[in-house]
Amino acid sequence: MNNDIQLPLLLIGVGGGGSRLAAAIHKLYAEPMRTVCIDTDALANRELAAENIPCLLIGAARLAGNGTGGDAVKGRLAIQDDINLLLPHLQGIRTAVVLTCMGAGTGSGVTPEVVSTLHDQGIATLCIATEPFSFEGSARCAIANRARAMIEEHVDSLCLVKLDDLFNATHEVQLPAAIATANEILASGVTLLWRLLTRPGFLSMNSERLHSFIVHGGLTRFGTAQATGADRVAAVTKALYESPLLQSGEALKKANAILVGILAGSDLRLAEIGDIMKTLRSYCKPDCQIEMGTVLDASFEWRIELVLFCSESASAAIPETKKDHAAPTSPAATPSVPPAEVFHIQPGSAKRSKGKSKLAVGATGKGKFQNVEPTIFNGQDLDIPTYIRKNIQLDR
Numbered sequence: 001m002n003n004d005i006q007l008p009l010l011l012i013g014v015g016g017g018g019s020r021l022a023a024a025i026h027k028l029y030a031e032p033m034r035t036v037c038i039d040t041d042a043l044a045n046r047e048l049a050a051e052n053i054p055c056l057l058i059g060a061a062r063l064a065g066n067g068t069g070g071d072a073v074k075g076r077l078a079i080q081d082d083i084n085l086l087l088p089h090l091q092g093i094r095t096a097v098v099l100t101c102m103g104a105g106t107g108s109g110v111t112p113e114v115v116s117t118l119h120d121q122g123i124a125t126l127c128i129a130t131e132p133f134s135f136e137g138s139a140r141c142a143i144a145n146r147a148r149a150m151i152e153e154h155v156d157s158l159c160l161v162k163l164d165d166l167f168n169a170t171h172e173v174q175l176p177a178a179i180a181t182a183n184e185i186l187a188s189g190v191t192l193l194w195r196l197l198t199r200p201g202f203l204s205m206n207s208e209r210l211h212s213f214i215v216h217g218g219l220t221r222f223g224t225a226q227a228t229g230a231d232r233v234a235a236v237t238k239a240l241y242e243s244p245l246l247q248s249g250e251a252l253k254k255a256n257a258i259l260v261g262i263l264a265g266s267d268l269r270l271a272e273i274g275d276i277m278k279t280l281r282s283y284c285k286p287d288c289q290i291e292m293g294t295v296l297d298a299s300f301e302w303r304i305e306l307v308l309f310c311s312e313s314a315s316a317a318i319p320e321t322k323k324d325h326a327a328p329t330s331p332a333a334t335p336s337v338p339p340a341e342v343f344h345i346q347p348g349s350a351k352r353s354k355g356k357s358k359l360a361v362g363a364t365g366k367g368k369f370q371n372v373e374p375t376i377f378n379g380q381d382l383d384i385p386t387y388i389r390k391n392i393q394l395d396r
Contacts, residue, residue, distance in 0.1 A: 007182055007197060008094035010123075010277045011190065014111045015075070016044050016067075017101025017130065023051050024183040025099075029191045033199070036089045038114065039347065040106045041076050054089070056109070058082040068105030072143055073332070075109020083117055083259040090117075095124045095211055097190055098155075102144035104134035104179040112150035119154035126157040128190065128222075133163045159309065161186070165244040185245075188224040191262045194308045195295045202261070202270065205293030213259050218313035221251045226305040233272050233304065236253030237279040240306050252283040255310035265301030275302040 011033060013022025019037035026035045037048050037055040042065030048055040057065060059078025068074040090096075096118050100111040111127065118125045129151065132140040151158060166185060170178035196205040223246035225239035239247045252258070262268070262276060277292065284290070 005193065007034070009034060009193060010089065010093045010096045010196075012096055012098045012114065014098060014100040014114055015039060015104065015107030016041055017104070018107055018111075019044060019048060021099045021101070021183065021186060023048055023053055025187040025190050026053060027051065028184065029194065029206040030186040033191075034093070036086070038079070038086065038106075038110060039067075040075060040110075041065065045172065048341075056085045057069070058083070058085065062349060068109065069102045070105045072105050072109035072147065075106045076113060077109075078106075079110040079113040083113060085113070085315065086117065087121075088126055090121055092186065093121075093123055093343050095193070095214060096126070097193065098125060098127040099186075099190070100127065101130045102147045103136065103140035103142070108147035108322050111147060112153070115151055115155040116153070119156075120240075124211055125155050126156045126159065126193075126214050126217065126220070127151055127158045128161060128186070129164050130161045130166070131173070132263060135169075157220045157309075157311070159189075159220040159222055160221075168244040171340075182237070185224055188307050189222040189309070192263075192295075192309075195263065195297070196261055196293045199295045201264070201268065201294030201296035202273070202294065203294045204366045205261075205291070209291055210219050210293075210320075213257070213309075216257070217309070217311045220309050221246055222307070223251075224305065224307045226303055228303040233279075235276045236304050236306050237276060240308060241283055246308070246310065249283065249340045251310050252280075252308075253310045253314065255284055255288050256291040256312060258284065258291070258310040260290060260309055261295060261307040262292065263297060263300050263305040263307065265293040265298055266296060267302060268296065272304065280308075 011022055011026065013035070014037075016039060019039050022035055022037055026033055026168055035053050037053060038058055039048075039055060040057070040059045040063050042057055042060075044055070052237055059068075059074070061079050062078055063074060068078070093198035098111065098114060100107040102108050102111070107129075115125050115127055129148065131148075133142050148160070166182050167261075170181050173181070173255070195208055196210060223243035224238050225241055225243060227233075227235035227239060228233070238247070240246070241252065246252060258280070260277070260280060262273060264272075273294065277290070281288075281290065281320060
């Protein structure tokens with residue numbers, strides 16, 4: 001067993017949904033993995049403690065451990081109260097993976113502040129965020145859209161996962177089995193970062209290359225597939241291409257950069273690696289930059305698993321030389337629209353002044369949400385910046 005305690009990687013679960021996913025992935029990986037969860041619900045906190053996973057209870061003075069009741073404003077205020085609880089867990093961390101479920105209170109309210117803090121600490125961040133089921137209704141989708149806009153401001157790579165797509169193949173399966181399958185799919189994507197560094201195969205992924213891919217990733221999608229048998233290469237590449245998580249091949253066709261992990265046992269052949277990469281390149285644009293690494297693990301004996309992250313909005317080519325973490329180079333220009341301040345910013349918050357989104361997916365603001373109901377709290381429209389609502393004159 002490889003001990004990766006010294007790896008500068010951290011898995012962060014945010015909110016009830018994100019924390020449960022992080023705990024499930026931590027358990028499935030079955031090797032040391034730095035993990036911390038953040039929640040406003042004391043009951044969920046105790047359940048994670050039983051799994052020996054640190055869980056930070058935030059907003060206790062404000063919410064008494066009872067959660068946010070689906071109110072994202074309360075979630076944002078709770079993390080602003082207790083953001084300092086997270087800082088000790090960031091010591092020695094260079095890259096973080098944040099898991100969150102958007103559409104409710106804690107995940108939607110807390111995640112923007114968490115990724116902002118990670119950015120301020122110089123930590124490269126991949127945020128994997130689930131979007132609500134279509135049957136959950138427009139209100140949850142509106143909350144998720146607002147959260148996404150604020151996450152975009154400071155995250156390096158944002159991987160959006162529609163729950164409809166994640167559970168696509170399990171609609172008729174009993175719910176416990178469907179949830180287990182979904183957890184395994186997400187675990188394949190999340191643990192790839194750890195596996196590439198701890199169990200490299202014939203072609204290893206340098207930690208700097210992995211770090212740079214995340215720093216420059218932008219809006220990202222991921223997919224995974226596995227196959228066994230004599231025709232396993234053809235089967236696994238076809239299954240990956242057809243994955244709903246990759247929009248049935250559309251994400252690959254549009255990608256500017258992709259990260260490929262090939263996971264197999266000792267029976268992996270060099271010819272198979274060549275065939276996989278040749279097929280994947282045929283799916284992509286000629287100028288798409290491809291980073292790949294192999295993982296050799298006895299648990300994958302007789303089968304091949306492919307895990308792929310593809311970025312359509314990669315902000316820059318991945319540099320060839322070692323670079324320290326920094327904000328990506330400027331994406332394509334977007335209209336100069338003031339960002340919508342959805343929540344109050346408390347004194348002492350780690351949030352820095354907002355500018356254009358780091359992801360080349362359009363500016364945040366009213367135009368993006370012109371058909372979305374306003375955020376009304378205590379009779380005020382929180383989509384209007386605070387200094388305008390309160391007629392505060394700002395020093396220039």
